[in-house]
Amino acid sequence: MSSKISRDTLFETTQNVLNYSNQEKKRNFVETVELQIVLKNFDPSRDKRFSGTIRLRYIPKAKFTVCVLGDESHCDEARANNIPAMTIDDLKKLNKDKKLVRKLSHQYDAFLASDVVIRQIPRILGPGLNKAGKFPTAITHSDSLVQKIEEIKSTIKFQAKKTICLAVAIGNVNMSVDELAANINLSVNFLVS
Structure with a gap:
């Protein structure tokens, strides 16, 4: 697979980041590794804004929580898998209470909804x-509920809005150098294409 970054540079910098965070500056939580990209020759007011999603090979965030909003069969399947x-x-x-809906949205990183239920969500919860x-x-x-959750956990989203900088979580410090490098490689190649 061709890459825009040389393999040696990628592995060396990834190793430096992991060494720094795991030995020199150890924290009491699992740090997320974020890829920050500055777009050159890109004027957000003139050029077309873009967004895109890509599925990474390895799950970037350690504690990524997903909640299932579903009918009885999906809820039973979720409870059987401790979801x-x-x-x-x-x-x-929740009665369209803005505070409760906001609390629900802060509690989980992503939501899955049954195709039957998804049409009713804006009416039940409002725009929260x-x-x-x-x-x-x-x-x-x-x-498969478990497969869909794995897919959501390993998907990242690029969005260029009003700034020329993009920041996206591509891993955490508990990952190996190979895993982190593979995620970086995938995301950079996707962005360039």
Whole structure:
């Protein structure tokens, strides 16, 4: 696979980052490794803004929580796999209360919703989840819940808005050099293409 970054440079810098965070400056939590990119010859006011998602080979965030908003069968499957789940009745108890919806959106990193339930979410919860950028991803009964969650955990999103800088989480300090380098390589190649 061709790359825009030389393999030696990538492995050397990745090793330096991991050594610094694991030996020299050890923290009491798992640090996230973030890739920051400055776009040259790009004027956000003139040029077209872009966004894109890519699935990484390894899950970047250690503690990524997903909640299932679903019908009975999806909620039962989620509970069987120790995944937090809420039914329509649980959502109706929030009663469009902005504070409760905001609290729910802060509690989880992403949401999955049954294809039957997803149409009712804006009516039941209001715009809270959408404003937080956490509108649920649809799941059907033929999808495997565990596989869909793994897919969401390993997907990152690039968005160029009004600034020329992009920042995206691509790993954590508990990953090996090879895993982190593979994630960096994938994301840089995706951005360049």
